[in-house]
Amino acid sequence: MPKRRFLIVCHDADTDGCFNLDDLPGSGGRIDVAARCVVAGLLISYGVRKDAEILLFFQRGPRPGLTIRISGDRVKYLNPDERSTAALIRNAILKHKNAGVLESSPGVQVFRSDLETLLKTGRNVYYLKEDGIPAENFVFPEDEILFLLGDHRDLTADEESIVMKYARAKLNLSPLSLYSEHCITIIHNILDRKFSGSPVPENRN
């Protein structure tokens, strides 16, 4: 059962943390997408995926490169709704004062990085993209996988050229173009079925 990590390139999400929880798509620069990716990546019914990790890589605003890492094996206070997940993200952004790695709440770390540095942490990087090869027939490594995907916007050509230096393959999940959070749900399901027989994750919180 490979550890599953998801790196989401958030193009518009702002890094000043001043967004309004009542208007996540607008004031938050589509922070709603980031929140849904966190939930899809880490939560199942009455449990947390202990073997999963989300990396939100924020591009815009005063602190481009701000990165939030949420680890399934340690996260607390994560619920399935968008608003409370966005509040957890906002808390991380607001607490970070530009210095090193801060743990803003249990299992939520915030730091600054760049795309290449983040990709170098991935032992087996796969890029989820419409023009990839079908993921459902793919033979995945069994130790650790880092899936990279965009948010509501595709990667830029520059971003893609960095990613392709590290990606072992581009993987396609559907004949349709899907939301990022739905891609995460589908790739989890492929791996859950492929590596079934695993223990059920423990209860959360």
Place this chain on the structure above:
Amino acid sequence: MPKRRFLIVCHDADTDGCFNLDDLPGSGGRIDVAARCVVAGLLISYGVRKDAEILLFFQRGPRPGLTIRISGDRVKYLNPDERSTAALIRNAILKHKNAGVLESSPGVQVFRSDLETLLKTGRNVYYLKEDGIPAENFVFPEDEILFLLGDHRDLTADEESIVMKYARAKLNLSPLSLYSEHCITIIHNILDRKFSGSPVPENRN
């Protein structure tokens, strides 16, 4: 390519429409689950699934049996975020005055019904449930399918006995117990791949 309909039994969602958009899980009786099911069922990246329909069957509050039908081929003002989707649902609840079928906004209809009547509208009913047979190997009918699933709670024994009078099979999607909206995403993906010509996974490893 079958038309896909999803009937979600919402056990706790209130039917007085007085819930607070700032507290969907609490005040709304997990209306957040219903909102996410609508998005998973109807939206893809930059598009609506014209061949899909969501039925939210609300059980609680002053008007049990209140049902909201959202049709992909006609819906407007549907966005991917939870709050605005919940507002669309709340608008439907508030506008309905107990009489017949009301179209509260384009593609959103509200009426009162019961579970058995709703199931009778399904030409091919399948019940998504952990103890079913694997969906990825299943041969689906090509005309129309009605998938039934619970929200954050399982169906009661009484509900299940009604469902099993109409269901052609129970289908399982994962070795894990998943959120309802994630189940919808996965079943859509199976059908998207099945009816696009690309193969679905043959077997669990």
